[in-house]
Amino acid sequence: MPISRRLLLAGGAGIALTGCGSNTGRGGEGSGRPRLSHWYHQYGEAGTRQAVGRYAAAYDKAGVRVEWRPGNYDQQTAAALLTDSGPDVFEVNGPTLDQIRGGQVVDLTGLLEGVKGDFNRAVLAPKTWDGRVWGIPQAIDTQLLYYRRSLLEKAGVRPPRTLDELVDAAGRLTAGPVKGLFLGNDGGAGVLGGTPLYAAGLSLVTDDGKPGFDDPTAARTLGKLHRLYAGKSLLLGAPADWSDPAALIQGLTAMQWSGLWALPQVKKALGDDFGVLPFPSDGPAGKPAVPVGAYAAAVSARSGRREEAKAYVKWLWVERTDHQEDFALSYGFHIPARTSLAAKAAKLKEGAAAEIVGFTNDYGYAQPLLWTVAAQTAYQDALSRIIKEGADPEREVKAAVRRTAEELRRAGKKS
Amino acid sequence: MAAAYGAARRRRQALWFWVFTGPFVLGLALFTYVPLAWSVWLGFFDAHNTVSPTDFTGLDNYREVLGDPAFRSALGTFVLFTAFIVPATYVLSLGLALAVGRLRAAQAFFRSVFFLPTACSYVVAALVWKLSVFNGVRFGLANTVLGWFGAEPVAWLSATDPPWYWLVVVTVRLWLQAGFYMVLFLAGLQRIPPQLYEAAAVDGARPGWQTFRHITFPALRATSVAVVLLLVINAFQAFDEFYNLLSDARGYPPYARPPLVYLYYTALGQGQNLGLGSAGAVVLALVIAVVSVVQVRWFGLGRREA
Structure with missing residues (x-):
């Protein structure tokens, strides 16, 4: 049979099509040690990426490939967990x-046998459901208010101890282009979240699974945040958002809510x-x-090597305290x-670091596990509209209470 | 003999038909129709964090999404955005086309200059708008200009009263797409036969508004219909600039949230409520279908010229 040009073309197309899809990125089955993939979100601090690579390389029972994933990490993992090509450890x-x-x-309850009591209770609680532990806490982060001493002294303002003092101080510290307080470019609804509620003695979700802010106090406290916005003492539209201390350092604001990670800077x-x-x-x-x-x-439950993955997590986040300390304190600034x-x-x-550790011990609250994304969105929308x-x-x-109660009912229904 | 030859030929033609269209039909089915049907199916289930749910809930998701004030306000946001962006782009790109079309020298240069922003990505443009042109501090470009006149800096994207964020959202898209539609209008203008203008001049039509109103504008009808249709469809797809201008690590403000952003946070974020998201997507698809049909009827797109 003579081979026509068209037949050749069709054949070529066929080969090209079958060529796709053979590489699933999960090779290396036959190379002895099992292979594990371990996902991290992108840390801003220099050196973290190299450090986690070093820890992974030091593990000898499996070949661990670290994946460093910039961008919307939560969305990426949520989508990847629906498929078989997601991470083993993340x-x-x-x-x-x-x-x-x-x-x-x-x-992962078994991994913490004997050392469970050594993990910070507040951060371990939201990783626990039905008495079982589903994630091993790596390092604690917290947020706090930074202020410029010199600017407060110049304005004759003492560091605020109550919310009313904070509102008052922010107003008095606002002078021309320098604003009194920076709570993020959205006016604070995003980053503050439930913090003002806890500061008023309330909570997001009570221990017995009810909305924790079904109380007139909540409206009164949150209403005060509007005074900050209405008084034009909030910095808005800064080039770098609250998580970056640039606004405070550049003198755009006298006080800024930011993270512990900003302390070294x-x-x-x-x-x-x-x-x-x-x-x-x-x-x-x-x-x-x-x-x-x-x-x-x-x-991940869809991992094909769950036992190997558990052994690796136990090695890194339970046994190797030297790595844990290095991870928390050598690059960024976190509390082990x-x-x-x-x-x-x-x-x-x-x-300041010691003071902050004191805050987390005395005043730290963790977002409850029952505080679902839908409840959070409803609450945040409400807070944004109030502010x-x-x-x-x-x-x-x-x-917001109504929506939270619905979500809690849904959570209770299936447990 | 002839009949056998004919049958073989038809078979061969059928074979080649599938060789050429097969991959595309397969791709279309796999990446468009299957997800579409799957999404409709998901809409009837409680599908938190799963695409193979078992908990059938009937119309609950539809009831919830239609009862959610956030979704209804998202639809409102979309209508408002369309009401701004469609006429604004239409007028601006037609104006640019008329101005550039009249140029005797350097027409190609100006055509390119105005067309160039089309090559810029929405994400990049949104970031430039957010971080340098319309940032809220005194050294942002817009605030620097305001400063010359002694005005206070404005927090463009954070201010809700007055809602300055609309200025930012609309101008970025205007800048990006006006040049593209200008080129469409230029092509339309060049197809208008010069004899029409000559005849109008002989009949005493004054150049300028009168000629535009009675000759140019009616002659551009086909182009105008296409432009408006494209603009509305593009407005439906609005996501990039909204998301990149207004979202932050902690979420999205409750205003200026078009339907796609709402669905993104419901179904694809940590929310992972794929059932509710699918129901919302179906509602949105129905709205788009109805609007498109009405538009096509209204403008008579595709109808044969009488």
């Missing part, structure tokens, strides 16, 4: 209740000209509050999740 700002109940992550730029505070308390039942949370290491390590660390023993549009706090809080 760090997660959770796992969320739906991830646990959907059977997407593996029970603030110290380097401002020397002694700064102080730290928790979110100030409000009302007679209130006490100061700082949010605490931890990224956790979790194992193991209380024994946090107590030992020299960097956390003096100055920026001056919406009636009582009505907004009531709507």
